[in-house]
Amino acid sequence: MKVTIDREECTSCALCWDACPEVFEENEEDGFSQIVEKFRVDGKPDTGEVPDDLTDCATEAAESCPVEIIEVQ
């Protein structure tokens, strides 16, 4: 599953990384959500490829985002 985060719109509410810390985490510098390093595509913090066993978790996180900036495909 592909996951993207429109990081510039992130409000740092923490809901995504609380819901699915296996995939999302807080960037220590800007405080916005990012994909954990091991699932990043081309090292980009806003784009990830998530294994099948984490699709439910990533989807739950996307649905929890109050500003709807996490896209899962």
Ligand code: SF4
């Ligand atoms: S749930 Fe959305 S707004 Fe909140 S930290 Fe995650 S990406 Fe940012």
